[in-house]
Amino acid sequence: MSIYHCPHCGLLAESAAEPASTSLCANCKQEVEIQDTILFVQSVMHKYSELSNKIKLLQEKFIPLDTPNTPIQAALNNSNLFANSKQHEKIKKYLNNKKLTVSFNYAAVDMSGYFDEAAELIGDNFPLLEKYLKQMRYLYANNKIGLMIDCVNLPQQENQKLQNIFKKLFNYTIVAKYNYQASEKKIRISLNTTDSIKKFLTGGWLEWFATIKLLKEAHLKNKSFSIARSVVVQHENGDKNEFDVVFMTEHKTPLFIECKSGEFRQDLDKFIRICKKINIPTKNWIVLASEIDKPQADAFEKMYPVRFCDLTHFLEKVKPLI
Numbered sequence: 449m450s451i452y453h454c455p456h457c458g459l460l461a462e463s464a465a466e467p468a469s470t471s472l473c474a475n476c477k478q479e480v481e482i483q484d485t486i487l488f489v490q491s492v493m494h495k496y497s498e499l500s501n502k503i504k505l506l507q508e509k510f511i512p513l514d515t516p517n518t519p520i521q522a523a524l525n526n527s528n529l530f531a532n533s534k535q536h537e538k539i540k541k542y543l544n545n546k547k548l549t550v551s552f553n554y555a556a557v558d559m560s561g562y563f564d565e566a567a568e569l570i571g572d573n574f575p576l577l578e579k580y581l582k583q584m585r586y587l588y589a590n591n592k593i594g595l596m597i598d599c600v601n602l603p604q605q606e607n608q609k610l611q612n613i614f615k616k617l618f619n620y621t622i623v624a625k626y627n628y629q630a631s632e633k634k635i636r637i638s639l640n641t642t643d644s645i646k647k648f649l650t651g652g653w654l655e656w657f658a659t660i661k662l663l664k665e666a667h668l669k670n671k672s673f674s675i676a677r678s679v680v681v682q683h684e685n686g687d688k689n690e691f692d693v694v695f696m697t698e699h700k701t702p703l704f705i706e707c708k709s710g711e712f713r714q715d716l717d718k719f720i721r722i723c724k725k726i727n728i729p730t731k732n733w734i735v736l737a738s739e740i741d742k743p744q745a746d747a748f749e750k751m752y753p754v755r756f757c758d759l760t761h762f763l764e765k766v767k768p769l770i
Contacts, residue, residue, distance in 0.1 A: 451488050452480040530663075530675060531558040538674035538696050546726045548681040556677035557659065562620035563648060567656030573613055574738060574759050576606065581709075585650050587639060593624070597635040610635060622649065651709035655692050658705045658736055658762065662695045665763055665770060672698045681726075689722055697770050701732050705766075708737045719754050730754045732769060736762055 450463045457476040465471045467484040529535070531554040543550045570577055583595055597614075599607040611628050614635055618626035622645060625638035639649070648656070655677055666673045679691040696702035706712075706719060712735060723730050730753035737745075738759055745756040757765040 450482045451485045452482050453488070454478065454480050456480075528558045528560045531555055536674055536676050538698075539676050539679070539694050539702060542696065542702055543679075543681055543726075547684055548726065551680040551682075552676055553678045557675055559660070559663075562622070563653075563656045564660040566617060566620045566622045566648070567653040568660050569613060569616055570653050571657035571661075571738075571759050573609070576609065577613065578739075581649065584639060588646055588650055593639040593641060595637040595639065597637070599633040599635060602633075607633065621645075651707075654707040654709045654736065654738055655705075657759070658693045658707055661763055662693070662703075662705075662766065662770075665767065666695075666697060669770065671770060683725070695766075695770075700769070701729055703766060703769055704728060704733045706733065706735045708735060708739075710739070712737055716752055716754075720752065723754065734765060 450465055450467050451461070452463050452471065452473070453460050454473040454476060456478040457473060459473055459475040461474055462485075463471055463482050465482045467482055467487075469482045470479050471482055472478065473480045533552070533554070535557075536552050536554070540550050540552070570581070580595070580597065587593060587595060597610065599610065602610070614623065614626050614637060615628075617623045622640060623637050624640040625636070627636045628634070629636065640646070659675065659677060662673075662675060674694075674696045676694045677692065679694050680688060681691070682688050691704050692707045693705035694702050695705065706715075708715075719733055719735065720730070722728070723733050732755075734755040734757055735748075736757050736759070740748075740756065740758050742758050742761050745758050745761070748756040755765060
């Protein structure tokens with residue numbers, strides 16, 4: 449049996465005609481060249497091998513593949529490359545050297561869902577969304593799901609932006625229902641009551657925000673790294689601590705990002721004690737707080753040895769440490 453690949457419509461099909469002859473395509477009726485099946489497959493495999501070698505050379509040129517923790521694709525928002533033990537190995541080794549037993553939640557850095565996209569959307573638009581997030585938290589606490597946003601007195605640009613944001617959150621399934629009533633200029637939202645979504649909207653989004661921002665910055669700088677979320681460590685005396693986000697580039701001390709979407713002042717002494725207990729440089733302990741601004745963050749740093757950061761200046765704060 450011979451084979452042909454139609455250059456007109458793309459059909460790949462077998463043919464009873466002899467190789468090196470011509471025939472008509474069964475689909476578009478245009479003339480096609482008949483080829484020997486084995487020779488055709490050999491030709492395809494040769495081209496595949498050539499392209500694979502070219503891709504490998506490009507990867508070696510632009511991405512340091514000698515480091516096992518380095519991702520080999522830019523589609524960070526749609527990847528589960530990080531949800532495995534190998535990717536966490538650098539962080540584990542560092543913490544083990546501090547005489548800590550480490551427990552990882554690999555699924556916490558699985559980026560193949562929509563949590564990271566939704567978190568970036570919320571974080572990048574937090575000044576606009578802050579009061580609605582607080583309303584959502586109140587609704588969840590009182591077992592209610594309906595949120596109505598009155599846009600009558602909002603500027604048209606802000607109104608449109610809110611529509612776009614909540615429509616995206618609906619597409620991501622972060623909210624269960626979305627409807628814009630143009631005649632009344634009202635956005636109506638029904639909250640998603642799934643436990644994972646509830647946790648996300650009541651503060652968990654901030655860890656995802658920090659995670660995707662760090663990943664994108666490391667990829668932009670072509671850095672080898674390890675990243676982990678919800679890291680639980682146990683000390684020799686049995687005490688336990690949990691770190692929100694830990695991020696480590698090659699030959700660097702890890703960053704410990706403590707994500708606070710609400711009150712955090714009562715935990716400041718705990719942060720300082722943890723740094724001392726496991727000998728973490730305080731400049732590498734960063735409190736990312738959504739409800740402070742840059743002047744407040746700067747003022748807190750004059751008072752405490754750890755770092756503080758608002759959402760807008762997060763990357764500015766961490767870039768010198770990556």
